[in-house]
Amino acid sequence: VLDRFSKMAIFIPAYGTITSLEWKDREGKSDSRTVSLDSPFFTIYGRNPSLDLIQISQDTPAGKLSTKLQSVQQVVKEELEELESAIKRFKKYADRNRAIPPDFQPGDKVWLASKRIKTTRTTKKLSEIWLGPFEVLKKIGSHEYQLKLPQQWKSVHPVFHVSLLETVKNPSIPNRNQLPPPPVLVEEQEEWEVVQVLDSKLKRGKLWYLLEWRGFSEYPERTA
Structure with a gap:
């Protein structure tokens, strides 16, 4: 003071x-x-x-x-x-x-939004909007579901929010088949998943196998 x-x-x-x-x-x-x-x-x-x-x-x-x-x-x-x-x-x-979220049951086929999935595309605009379809295994909580993902997706957590899922609808056009899934890049090499071996034969000293590929069951002409 x-x-x-x-x-x-x-x-x-x-x-x-x-x-x-x-x-x-x-x-x-x-x-x-x-x-x-x-x-x-x-x-x-x-x-x-x-x-x-x-x-x-x-x-x-x-x-x-x-x-x-x-x-x-x-x-x-x-x-x-x-x-x-x-x-x-x-x-x-x-x-x-708010809209009522869909209630998926185990065994249902759903599409998965790709906005949170890292792909090999150089730009996000060229990547697929929806991935799959994938099978629903079970419901977790009130708004999340566990999906059956390919073995190549080991680094992806299989539980997703219902807002990222979309119901797979049957094609409105008769005799219209669903496109086969794209190949998975493993060490910069394209790979497809084998379901089972259908047959085998020897041709010119080499053993050839007839395989059933995952996602190609509706395309018998592509089974080789």
Whole structure:
């Protein structure tokens, strides 16, 4: 404290300093929230913060402390009830614009969105929008499903959200077959999955096999 007339200064030791950011944070905690009319500071301490620069601390009797604690507990209980009510209210309005998710059963065929699958395409625009179809193994939780993925997809987690899945529909055009799956690149080499060996024969001293490829059951002319 500086006296301008007597040119005397009285220095008061400060046991702690507070920054402008802390003052701003403290002032913000006194504002009311949308869930209830109480501020976060009042919810925790049972009173609004004092913004006086000089505060005199006083000892609080044990009886007042117990009363204050009960008051804070009651305020916290009311805040939790208000928060739960607000969550239900927000959910009610949000569900108005939400579509009912499809309920897949084990054994169903679904398409998988490729937006979260890393492919070998040089650009995302040239990659397939939907991958599969894949078989649904089981339902996990309320909105996730486990799919049967190819063995080459060992690094991909087989559980996907229902928003990434699409029901496989039968072709509307008669005698229209589904295209075979694309090859999988393994060490920069195209590979297909073999289902079983159908037959074998010797031709010019070499042993030839007749194979059934995964995804080519509707294309007997491509079995070789």
